[in-house]
Amino acid sequence: MEERSVVLIVLDSLRKDYGDKYIWPVLKKYGFVKFDNAVSTATWTVPSHASMFTGLYPFQHRVHPTESVPISLVRFKPTDKYLLNQIKRNTVLITANSLVTPLMGFRGFDVVKELENGFFMDPIKMLLSEKEVQRVKRLLEERGLRYSHPIRKFLYLIKVGEISTATRLVLRETMKFVRGTSFVLTHPNWPLEKGVTQAINWLQARKLQQPFFLFMNLMEMHEPYEKTFYTDAYITKIVRGDVDEERWKTGYERAAIYLSKKLDRLLSILHSNYDNLLIIVTADHGQLLGENGLWSHGRFLHPILLRVPLYIRFPENPEELWTSTKDGFVSLRKIYDIVLTGRPPKPEPLVISELYACQTSKSIHEPCHKVGVFYNGNGEERFCVVDMKDKRSDCPPEVKKKVKLLIIGSRIRKNLIRK
Numbered sequence: 001m002e003e004r005s006v007v008l009i010v011l012d013s014l015r016k017d018y019g020d021k022y023i024w025p026v027l028k029k030y031g032f033v034k035f036d037n038a039v040s041t042a043t044w045t046v047p048s049h050a051s052m053f054t055g056l057y058p059f060q061h062r063v064h065p066t067e068s069v070p071i072s073l074v075r076f077k078p079t080d081k082y083l084l085n086q087i088k089r090n091t092v093l094i095t096a097n098s099l100v101t102p103l104m105g106f107r108g109f110d111v112v113k114e115l116e117n118g119f120f121m122d123p124i125k126m127l128l129s130e131k132e133v134q135r136v137k138r139l140l141e142e143r144g145l146r147y148s149h150p151i152r153k154f155l156y157l158i159k160v161g162e163i164s165t166a167t168r169l170v171l172r173e174t175m176k177f178v179r180g181t182s183f184v185l186t187h188p189n190w191p192l193e194k195g196v197t198q199a200i201n202w203l204q205a206r207k208l209q210q211p212f213f214l215f216m217n218l219m220e221m222h223e224p225y226e227k228t229f230y231t232d233a234y235i236t237k238i239v240r241g242d243v244d245e246e247r248w249k250t251g252y253e254r255a256a257i258y259l260s261k262k263l264d265r266l267l268s269i270l271h272s273n274y275d276n277l278l279i280i281v282t283a284d285h286g287q288l289l290g291e292n293g294l295w296s297h298g299r300f301l302h303p304i305l306l307r308v309p310l311y312i313r314f315p316e317n318p319e320e321l322w323t324s325t326k327d328g329f330v331s332l333r334k335i336y337d338i339v340l341t342g343r344p345p346k347p348e349p350l351v352i353s354e355l356y357a358c359q360t361s362k363s364i365h366e367p368c369h370k371v372g373v374f375y376n377g378n379g380e381e382r383f384c385v386v387d388m389k390d391k392r393s394d395c396p397p398e399v400k401k402k403v404k405l406l407i408i409g410s411r412i413r414k415n416l417i418r419k
Contacts (some may be wrong), residue, residue: 004315005089005211006339007270007279008052011259011309012045012097013221013297014283019309022256026264027281027311030271033344037329037381038310039351039374040285044298045099047354048284048332049106049217050076053083055336057352059407063105064356070141071357071365076105084108086340090212094202096195096219109215113202115195117219136165141365150233184227191227192255194219196262203269210274213339220259221287223296225251238296239364249289278342279313280335299359301372303383306353308332312344329374329381350375350402371407375399 014023016038024034041051042058050056050063053076058064061079065071078084084091085108093100093109096117100106139160145153150170157166184190196218208214225248228234237243263281270277286305288294297305310330328347338345353372357365369388373395374381384395386403393400 003211003276004342005208005213005274005277006342007214007216007277008335008339009216009218009263009266009279009281010049010052010100011221011263011281011283012217012219013223013285013287014256014259014309015221015286015289015304016283016307016309017304018221018252018256019283019311022253022260023263023281023309024311026260026267027313029264030267030279030313032279032281032311032313035310035312035330035345037347037374038282038308038332039329039353040283040306040308040332041353043285043301043305043353043355045097045284046074046076046104047356049100051331051333052284052335053106054079054081055083055333056081057331057333058354058356064354065365065367066356067367070138072137072141078105078107082108083336083339084213087213090209092208092212092214093216094199094214095217096199097217097222100217113199115198117190117193117195132165136162136169180228191224191251192220192258194222196220196259196266200262200266200269203266207273217284218259220255220262221252221283223248223287225255239299239359241293241295243295245290248295252287252289276315277313278315278339280338281309281311282332282335283308284332299355299357299364301353301355301370301385303372303374306372306374312338314342314344327376350399352403352406371403373399373403 011019011023020034040048042048042064047058047061047064050061051058054061063074063076065074090111091109092111092113093106094113094115095101096115098104101114102109102112136157139157139162140153143156145156154166154170157163157169187193199216199218223238224234226244267279270279285297286308287297288302288305291302291304294300294302328349329351330345330347331351334345337343351374355370355372356368358368358370360366371386371388373384373386376382377396384393384399386393386395386400388407395403
């Protein structure tokens with residue numbers, strides 16, 4: 001395995017159905033194997049990636065919101081199990097997602113290429129120190145104002161005596177608007193193009209030292225799907241369901257078609273320049289397009305959001321290596337083992353996805369702990385939810401018991417080891 005180079009490509013927010021329709025036909029040409037029962041461990045980027053980089057569920061790696069840590073302050077914290085600590089080869093990060101960067105805790109890569117795409121230009125971060133960023137975000141989170149109108153933020157900060165901060169925040173909101181408008185006007189292919197072409201050009205211009213581990217996060221499938229830029233006000237509209245349904249669905253499909261063509265080009269470069277590659281293509285989570293009146297991701301559990309595409313190109317004898325997953329599920333935390341061993345994942349009869357910040361009438365990120373469960377029941381794939389806080393569940397008693405044993409049992413074992 002030490003002689004093999006590995007490529008892990010995360011197509012952020014790609015649903016399984018759209019992946020199978022638009023991405024899979026391209027990958028088949030390169031000898032990929034499709035795994036139909038892959039399940040993400042979380043509903044948003046950071047905990048999902050933490051699972052892929054540690055082999056652990058969120059309740060184990062603890063990269064998630066808590067009562068004292070709001071979602072905006074969640075960071076990945078590398079441990080001994082961190083994937084990069086296990087890999088003895090050249091490591092490269094190409095990312096279009098500001099949540100998957102060394103600043104967010106994904107450190108240790110020998111080479112880092114952050115792609116420019118107009119995303120997450122947070123006005124609070126502009127010209128504020130990191131300490132001020134954390135303090136202001138915590139103040140706004142505590143009052144449920146993180147995604148409120150800028151004027152409401154300004155008035156609240158004035159009220160609590162943060163006059164200087166409030167003034168600078170207004171200035172930064174203005175800067176963000178100008179910067180975002182400028183980006184949209186100077187990038188005519190936005191929002192179809194969110195960085196993948198830069199990644200292709202970067203790879204084409206250089207030869208990576210083998211063996212290597214190349215990790216990529218590409219954002220073409222992530223909203224927005226219209227000529228706008230990613231602001232708190234835009235996020236607020238999504239949370240309220242104030243979206244153009246036709247524009248979202250049409251835009252998402254256009255993004256999938258565009259990405260499929262770009263992915264073909266990217267894979268052809270890798271195929272031409274390197275031999276003996278293990279390539280994994282997946283998504284950190286899906287995207288809701290109006291199912292049950294819900295849009296986007298991150299704030300709720302839904303099987304369409306949690307079922308993700310998983311395609312793997314094994315360097316040799318994929319038919320002999322491949323284990324059928326028809327009788328079980330593949331958790332994305334198994335990406336960790338696939339990278340290290342080069343072996344296909346073994347299916348499990350029960351896997352879980354976790355949510356620690358729920359959308360409620362009070363807040364879009366109310367602290368919670370809900371567990372989505374995928375299991376086989378009476379010969380059929382089933383999904384149910386266990387609320388670990390208020391004990392409610394629509395799962396059969398035996399499934400609920402297994403989930404509690406998995407989570408509580410793991411905590412008990414960890415505490416015993418510490419003692």
